[in-house]
Amino acid sequence: MSTTSVSVAAPVASRDVAGNWPWIGTIALLVAAVGAAFFLSGYHLFQLTLVVVYGLAIMGLAIVTGFNGQISLGHGAFYAIGAYTTAILMAQYDVPYWATLPASAIVCAAAGFLIGLPALRLGGLYLALTTFALAVAMPQILKHKWLEDWTGGVQGLVIDKPDAPFGLPLTGDQWLYLFTLAVGALMYLLAWNLLRGRIGRGMRAIRDQPTAAEAMGINLALFKTRTFAVSAMFTGVAGSLGAIAIQFVAPDSFGVFVSIHLFVGLVVGGVASIAGTIFGAIFIEFVPNLAGEISKAAPDAIYGVILIAVMFLMPSGAAGFLSGLLRRLFRRPGRIVSDS
Numbered sequence: 050m051s052t053t054s055v056s057v058a059a060p061v062a063s064r065d066v067a068g069n070w071p072w073i074g075t076i077a078l079l080v081a082a083v084g085a086a087f088f089l090s091g092y093h094l095f096q097l098t099l100v101v102v103y104g105l106a107i108m109g110l111a112i113v114t115g116f117n118g119q120i121s122l123g124h125g126a127f128y129a130i131g132a133y134t135t136a137i138l139m140a141q142y143d144v145p146y147w148a149t150l151p152a153s154a155i156v157c158a159a160a161g162f163l164i165g166l167p168a169l170r171l172g173g174l175y176l177a178l179t180t181f182a183l184a185v186a187m188p189q190i191l192k193h194k195w196l197e198d199w200t201g202g203v204q205g206l207v208i209d210k211p212d213a214p215f216g217l218p219l220t221g222d223q224w225l226y227l228f229t230l231a232v233g234a235l236m237y238l239l240a241w242n243l244l245r246g247r248i249g250r251g252m253r254a255i256r257d258q259p260t261a262a263e264a265m266g267i268n269l270a271l272f273k274t275r276t277f278a279v280s281a282m283f284t285g286v287a288g289s290l291g292a293i294a295i296q297f298v299a300p301d302s303f304g305v306f307v308s309i310h311l312f313v314g315l316v317v318g319g320v321a322s323i324a325g326t327i328f329g330a331i332f333i334e335f336v337p338n339l340a341g342e343i344s345k346a347a348p349d350a351i352y353g354v355i356l357i358a359v360m361f362l363m364p365s366g367a368a369g370f371l372s373g374l375l376r377r378l379f380r381r382p383g384r385i386v387s388d389s
Contacts, residue, residue: 082230091222095294096334098226101233102291103330107314108240108323109283115321116244117276118256120173123180125307126187127281129298131157131288133191136206136298137199146211146293150232153289154282161281165274184308191300205299208292229290236283241323243279252276284311317359319366328367332359 085097110124134153138144144152164183191200200206213224243249251272254262263269292298314333319325340351363370 079234083227086219086223086227086230091220094222094226098222098229098294099291100327100330100334101229102287102294103311103314103333104326105233105236105287105290106284106311107318107326107329108237109280109285109287110311110315111321111323111326112240112244112252112283113277113280114315115319116249116256117252117273117280119273119277120177121180121277121280122177122308122312123182123184124280124284124311125303125305125309126180126183127157127161127284128288128291128307128311129187129191129303130160130281131285132292132298132303133200133206133288134285135289135292136208139208139293140201140206141199146208147228150286150289153285157285157288158278158282160285162274162278164281165277181305181308184305188300188304191303200300203300205297205302207297210296211293225294229294232286232290236286237323240283244323313356317356317363317367319368322366322368324371325366325368328371332367 082097086094089097106124106128109127110121113119113121113124131153134156135146135149138149138152139146190196192203194202210221211225211228212221213219217224219227244252251262251267254265255267255269255272259269310333314326314329316329317325317332318327318329336355337348337352340355341348344351359367365373
């Protein structure tokens with residue numbers, strides 16, 4: 050007489066792999082990213098450095114927009130503040146490049162708090178328009194005669210690329226990439242802990258059910274303002290790293306299109322996704338160059354077509370699309386076997 054049993058090993062194993070794939074993917078990505086420093090040319094390392102920079106900037110925008118539900122179209126202003134903080138400290142006061150990062154974080158967090166205090170009492174499109182006005186005004190503010198002794202006015206500031214310390218056998222491009230990668234990894238770890246903890250749950254509660262969140266004792270205005278400050282801090286640190294990588298800052302480099310590009314990266318990667326910020330950064334760094342190679346006569350048109358296609362094919366963003374693909378991949382029924 051034979052009995053039939055269903056093997057559940059395959060589904061259990063599939064669930065284990067599906068649950069662990071973010072960690073597996075993160076470790077593999079870090080190993081590949083570090084290894085790239087020793088195999089790629091200086092120009093390609095510069096591009097990857099900017100990917101990390103843009104990823105951090107988009108992370109700042111994701112915190113306030115994706116996780117807290119406040120639409121901001123002005124985060125390019127905080128990117129500019131961070132870049133100029135680093136440039137001024139390095140060019141005018143000979144501060145080491147690494148020491149400018151905490152200074153930039155403090156300055157941008159304070160600026161975000163002060164700007165967010167009145168702005169976040171607004172909501173929806175009103176907040177979006179307010180932050181958009183900030184992005185439009187920022188280049189003119191940086192050119193103002195009261196600030197030009199610090200900012201260099203329309204001429205901007207030039208800073209030196211840091212060399213590898215302690216006699217390490219690394220080129221300037223290699224060291225800057227690895228330094229940016231290390232800072233980026235620490236900031237991403239900070240964001241992951243923040244968003245998965247009590248504060249992150251409070252952000253999502255305000256985003257999804259603000260009335261219920263307030264009834265549970267959350268001070269909406271204060272919580273939103275603090276979130277805006279943390280968001281500005283992330284984007285400001287990204288601006289500092291970007292200034293060190295590019296070695297030059299000027300007011301016209303921080304026009305309103307910086308904010309728009311960051312918003313595009315946020316939507317392409319996934320509005321409320323930590324991993325999606327990397328996909329968004331890759332998009333805004335490489336796709337414009339790809340569009341220019343496809344058509345030198347109308348690169349913006351090609352860029353628009355690619356953007357529309359991405360939104361049509363991946364409406365939940367690249368991270369959501371990849372997550373859904375992996376879930377489908379590991380959902381396999383168990384095999385039926387006969388035991389005699």
